[in-house]
Amino acid sequence: MRALSKFTLLMTIAATSLGWAQVRKSIIIRDYNNQVIKNAVVSINDQQQKTDNLGRVQFDLKIEDDYTLQIFADNYRSVLQTYATVDLIMNSFYLEVDNTVLSDIIVQTKDEQKNSNRGIIRAVTVDTKSEVLRPTSLNDMMNKTTGVRVRQGGGLGSEMSINLNGFQGNAIRFFKDGIPLNYLGQGYNLSNVPLDVLDKVEVYKGVIPVHLASDALGGAVNLVSSNVQANQLRASVEYGSFNTVRSAVRGHYNFNDHLYAGGEVFYNYSDNDYKINNPDTELTKTHSKVRLFHNRYKHFYANAYVGVNNLSWTDKVELGLSYYNIDKQLQNSPTSMAVPYGGIQDKQHSVIPTLRYKKQLFNDKLSIDQFLSYNVVKSQAIDTLKGRYNWLGEFTPRGYRGEGDMPMDADIDMTFFTSRTLIGYKINPSHQLWLNNTYNYTKREGNDPYGRVIQDLNQTVIELPTRYKKNVLAVGITSQWLGTKLETNAIMKLYNYSSRGLNTASNVDLSARDIHEVSDNALGWALGLKYKLNDQLNLRFSIEDARRLPGYTELFGDYIFIASNFNLKPEQSVNLNLGIEKEVGNFQYSFNSFFRHTKDIVVLVSGNPPLSVYVNKEKANGYGFEGDLSLKVAKHYKFYGNFTWQSIRYGEFKQAADKWLKGNRVPNIPYFFANVGAEAKFDNVISKQDRLTAYANLNFVREFYIQPIDKSMEPDGFLGLFGKSKGDVKNIVPDQTSLTLGTLYELKKDGISVGVEVRNLLNQDLYDYFKIQKAGRSIYLKLNYKLN
């Protein structure tokens, strides 16, 4: 109720506020042949819009000291002008043709990046377009980003999770174009999406905006698809170590001013057969290194869409149809390399129809954005081998099936229904009201001739229908005060979920008593503030009392290595973020800090080997800070660095056995990581209109612990950054340093480019959070082609 009262107060304040003086400005963009230019990006100060099919944009501008106008469009020279008053801004602009297409995109992206960062709730934008030509993975890009740590078990396509501000796993929610990503199963995620099909990735730390209504706790990642609306075809292919092939094709075609179609296709393949230190201590005597032998990943994804826009009844209706197929070998469990597997496979595919409708009504005061999808992910979990492998890949027969916990040959249907409704209402130019409702329904059902039988029901675990429903209703208001100096975003959320299924974590016979029906609902709120101290300096603050409901993957498990646990409780957390950012010429920096107080954190832990299980941990308090700076020297050199330091520690426990944990670090969370990098670009190196780029990035992760250790045993030195932990800590992930070097050569006029990248050049031992070993030195080559 306290949360409700606070929210009501905020709403009242917002609703009674006065409007601010506005001037409407319309601009038309044409070329010198007097042809209108569609999809040109026009920005005036903090506002940015794209021209419509008639080449028009319209701004509601506030009275300010001056107006900086920028225009970017593919194949045209950009425009940069400053005006003292609105009246002086011309009503039409004529752009000069220019073929330097690729560089334009980068400039345009840079502008978008600024725009995202200027929002009330700050999104760190991972600018995928600027590196689309490089043989860089999205994971690596994310890991270069301030405050972001991507954990991946190793190799293309392996399981991943992300750490933001000390939150990790499913506390961070993923979206595709604002829609929760669950409906795409494993077909579309950070580990397999190529940069080519993305416009950018928005990373929200702490409070997330109302248009991403979900039960995220520590933040959200929104994968934003390429938004190029001009006719275009792009293709790329990449080949690298471990027989890795990645290719992507993306195209868009406008039939006329209203009808358009397009699609994207990408393919990922890797044997992922890199060498690791032999996990088998007996075999280490003769073979210190072994090569992974059952780690292949094959993934295909295709999406086609057709849509109409700018009609009287709709601004946009788009029908999409996606298909994906994954064939994945599993070399080891996600939390342990103790036992190698040679026959366990995970396959899945799905056809996913989607519908999206957008419309603005009443002079754009009311906006509606509806998304619907319904699909069935058909998967197979296979573990039927009658024998076991060792780390040399040698097979020993044994008299029963199954290498993992239980034999399985399961056909599993996961049914997903997703509805997202976003309604916006512009109360006046300074205040906008939002309502977002996201409903997810998930059902798992299947059959498995080898499945564990529920004794008294005489059916296997997978035959028992397992259901999950979740609804998140968010209401928010964004407001501007004191001119545009102060901007606020107040959000209130109502969470609800229910689920029914069977607990499988224990190594005992299962019966109907293990079936659990759980449901919960909760109220949460958030408030974000941005205060513009001056044109170069912004101050940001956000606070939220958030809930994170257990996800279906945590409740259901994965049927292979992760057991189900329907005893999970929702996580709850109070989070505060405070930050400043400044831009002085070519030098930019930002500094952010956070605090959190979390109860019932859901984390993945090792269970009865080889099983893992999600469990609640009691309380944790955390704070941290992160810094980010970049410097451009002359036109061609750029240096950047960022770091994150965080202290996520257990809070108070009631039970005698756990009391000592208070103040100790929560395990499996790195507490310091940093990047430094440099980039140099040279034009006209071999021929006219070519460009050579060289880049380097050094990533460092400080040692961290797999089990809690006493605070006094942590390393000494400033912030624990130096020395080693005291005592004999065997459950530790040591310091990790990874260097990436790359170069890119572009023939801009022809739309062709080639990039080479060497990852982990120093061939260091790298691990994920459970000390799962990652690849050593590897090299990748990428070719790109762009038509139009």
Place this chain on the structure above:
Amino acid sequence: MKLIKPLLSLSFAFALTMTSCSSSDDNSPVTPIDPEVKQSQYFLMTLSEGKGPIKNGFLKAYNTLPKGAIDNATGNTTATGGMGGYRQYGNRVYRMFDDNNSRVLGQFVFDEKGFYTTKSIAVEPKIAGSGNFTLTNDYTTGYYFEGAQPTQIQIFDPVGMAKKGMLGDYTDQINALEMKLNLQGVNFKAIGQHFLAINGNKLYADITFGKNQGAQGGMFDGVSKDVHIAVIDLTNGKWIGDTSVKNTGNIAFVDENPLYYFDENKDLYFVCQGIKTGGLGDQSKIARIKNNSNEVDQTWELDFNTMFSNVSSGKFSTIYVEKGKIVTLVNDVPLTNPQTINLTPIWKYVVIDIKTKTVTPIEIEGVTLVETPAAALGVSKIDNKKFIRVVNDTKLGYYELSNDLLKATPSIEIQKGGKPQGLFKVDKL
């Protein structure tokens, strides 16, 4: 000039590399050795996250028997996995899970400061009980269960920790017994998976007739209503015969707590956990094989359902025998949920007179109910003192038992490190 710029750029990157190399990852403890020092070391093992099957914890060495408030998580301590329990034979201490919490047959090798390395024999990791072992009475030879060959018993060198061959393959005898008993639905057969005990030249090994296969094979899934035990002659590996405990379903669990004990007369007392799946007990028994006998003593048993009918179904949960008395744990409420029975304080220590079967609760100062020790020992004996493990919501540590076993007073209070899983003494060699 055009090429110099890119080269300069690459040079910069290499320079960046060279200034940023990581330091060594060697975390092994410093081990200065003073060969002149010969004294005993005491070890306390704790489980750092006392929930579920996670076996991460601490093993810390002490120069004297710990007493009072103890911090087990700092100082001469090792933070690692496989801290669920231990088995001690003479001056050597063994483990069944390694630092990575994987099944293994391992021996702690302690240095002068009390840090350790592990010598181990790899075992089939999937089958519960793989690595279950025992040693001859002179501790010179060991025998163990290997899940990959479940109907054989393997031999190992308990000093050098090396496999030495096979005592015997008892497939025929097990099959014959299965036929004789006319059992139906047997999918997993094993010998020694849960219970291996040696008295003189005789090895006692349980025979599993399990319903499940693979990882679940032999896990409270006995299809025979009785517990069957093979008696094997260690001099030649020959099957002397088999004997049984009637109407009890399943014998001990499969971890470091062997759930048996030899008394002063070399009579062997052991726990049978009962007929219910999930370890919920019911018809749990404590049975006896008298010294040098090849048969379970059919004239004597403790039957949980008879003695504790008000909390049935339930079971006996640990065992220590001395002077005609058995110290064990029994549940104080009926067992219903397999996932919570090991993690909630619903157990009480009792002393049972072997002759009269009289039950007397141990009077523990300020404590009524405790958690069951599971893989840990309920009673630890050091320097002629006996300690019981006490864990509940407010108490954590070891309490010293009185000579008559009927009272226990606080001795070790663990303040840091988690739940007590082991207390033992090792003489420096």
